[in-house]
Amino acid sequence: MYKKIMVAIDDSETSRCALAEALHLARTSDAKLYITHVADETLMGMHGRTFSTSLNIDNAIKAIADAGQKLLDEAIKDAEGIDAETLLLEARNRRVSETLADKARELGADLIVIGRHGQRGIAKLILGSVAEQLAKIADASVLLVRKH
Numbered sequence: 578m579y580k581k582i583m584v585a586i587d588d589s590e591t592s593r594c595a596l597a598e599a600l601h602l603a604r605t606s607d608a609k610l611y612i613t614h615v616a617d618e619t620l621m622g623m624h625g626r627t628f629s630t631s632l633n634i635d636n637a638i639k640a641i642a643d644a645g646q647k648l649l650d651e652a653i654k655d656a657e658g659i660d661a662e663t664l665l666l667e668a669r670n671r672r673v674s675e676t677l678a679d680k681a682r683e684l685g686a687d688l689i690v691i692g693r694h695g696q697r698g699i700a701k702l703i704l705g706s707v708a709e710q711l712a713k714i715a716d717a718s719v720l721l722v723r724k725h
Contacts (some may be wrong), residue, residue, distance in 0.1 A: 579687045580609065581684055581688075582602055582610070583611040584610065584612055584650055584690040585613050585689070585690070586598035586614050586649070590650055594723070596655065596702050611664055611680075612649060612662040612663045613663070613666055614646075614649050615668050615677060616644075616667050617693040632669075674711040678715045678716070682715075682717075686715055689719045691708045691721060693723055710723075712714050
């Protein structure tokens, strides 16, 4: 059914559920799996406000990327027997959802799997939902996975 599946992960429990679902779908569909993480420096309030020198900013961005690569290295261990690869993406002043949608388009993904954290109220209003934004802009089908 699916030939190329992309799953977006972070370090949350919901993300681990999304990865498990993507692994299951890839196994049962004999699909290629792309395990992705977006290194997003905006999560640390950077862009020159938090750090006073470019050296500090560069070090912080490297630390964010290193943490993302560590997540990907752990995730790929669960993909035994699946044609899978990891992709570390950088948001670079773009929305995470746009970064993911563009990569899925580039890869020709049939399905994008992502965890939905279930934010409500003011948190959702201010932060928005990467999963919901992705579902609106992606060319591929998007499977939103809740923590189970």
